[in-house]
Amino acid sequence: MPAYDVMPDIELFQPVSVEDAAELAGRLGEKGWLLAGGQDTFGWLKDRAKSPEAMIDLKGIDALKGIRETADGIEIGAFTTITEIAENPIIKTRFNLLASAAAHVASPQIRNMGTLGGNLCQDTRCWYYRRGLSCYRAGGNTCYASGPESMNREHAVFGASRCVAVSPSDTAPALVALEATMIATSANGSREIRAEDFFVGPAVDIVNMTTLQADEILVSVRIPNTWANAEFYFEKVADRNVWDFALVSIATAMKIEGGVIRDARILCGGVECVPRRLTAVENRVVGRPKNDATGDAVAALATVGAEPLHQNQFKIPLMENLVRRALRA
């Protein structure tokens, strides 16, 4: 009979402990594929653009699920769904930036199925690459998105190095703003990685979007109380409000005292292969009130050094305007 199901023939393992999953991931190496909610995974497999031999399903591992309070903040298991994060009362009251970013991911059903770990580890949405073309990121020796005729409206305006793909995750800029850290485990032990160092651009590694190795599992994300209850702003501009990835998004956390901004973290998504920290803007807003005048004064700093491609120049005014909007009183 014909196979209507377009899924390829692939092995499936369903371990119930992190240790077993890490052992499998180590043994299978590049042939293995960690499976969380599958919302990034199944596209790759159905299109035959990636062909791992086995999936390691993390769903049965209870230790990867849930949100708990720690001595100095909260810890979110990597297999916590995006919906749980968007609706969790602790996250909504103390770290609403993350709840708001999570609520902007994809569609309700995808948020019910997709996990935080998967959202952070998902691969870029550059369609040349996802189509299965052998570009730099796929191990080849060209970039199809940066030529004069290329379709690159969605691509990077910063940090290109042969590859011009952007980070697709809505939760990533929020977590960098909140100074989160990621805990990764392999058969050789665990390590803690700052969110800012977790995401990597093509100049560092052109085939991976994160520092995770093939045998490492993201176990949890820790958010310290550093930015708890700060003033947050999240906005995502996309072609449609549902399903579409950010053309540009902004995630900000600010501490305001005595009418002026004392400290700020300002990040943009959709403009670089990693969440882009607008350090120059952060520095300039400190000591100023949060209002339109400040927004107008600092907006242009957001895009200094930008190198737009021929179809994505609109991202320059868009980024600047998002900075202005984030700074409205």
Next chain:
Amino acid sequence: MNARLNRRRFIKGVIASGVAATASGNWYSAVAERPKGAVERLLSINVNGRTRRVDVLPQETLCYTLRYKLGLTGTKLGCNRGECGACTVLIDDVTHYSCSMLTHSVKGRRVQTVEGLQAADGTLHPVQQAFIDELAPQCGFCTPGQLMAAVGLLKANPTPTREEARLGMSGNLCRCGSYDHYLNAVMRASGQRT
């Protein structure tokens, strides 16, 4: 497959012949030689309150199992990539795209499809009745998915505002553009519109 063979008849044929149909072809026999450690292929899954025994490939999506192995063709396959909502089902009362999940991940969980909405005596579910009363569907292709999205939404939030309902239904496309009628039906089913 013979192109002239009527699709619905073909589907029925596959379901009736059960194992024989799924066991033919090298697409399947390659799978039979799996090394140890892989998942068990014979699954018991709870669909619409009944336990169904079914032989499931490791990579099989729930939508495929429901439609082509259990004969529950009310669940539609639209895009097959999480972008339309036609395949929406409830897993433990929560909406999921059945095209984008493995059948192996529903072990021990309750699956509800559009076939499971009406009562045993054939009385329509209140949401189904509201869909009819509001003339919500046009061509009907997206309707089973819209129904399941509406039922899932009202289980979590029995009296949503219109805006909350809009958000709750936002993962389901309608090619006929019947969105406002579906929203009216959700508001009617929640008792907020008569």
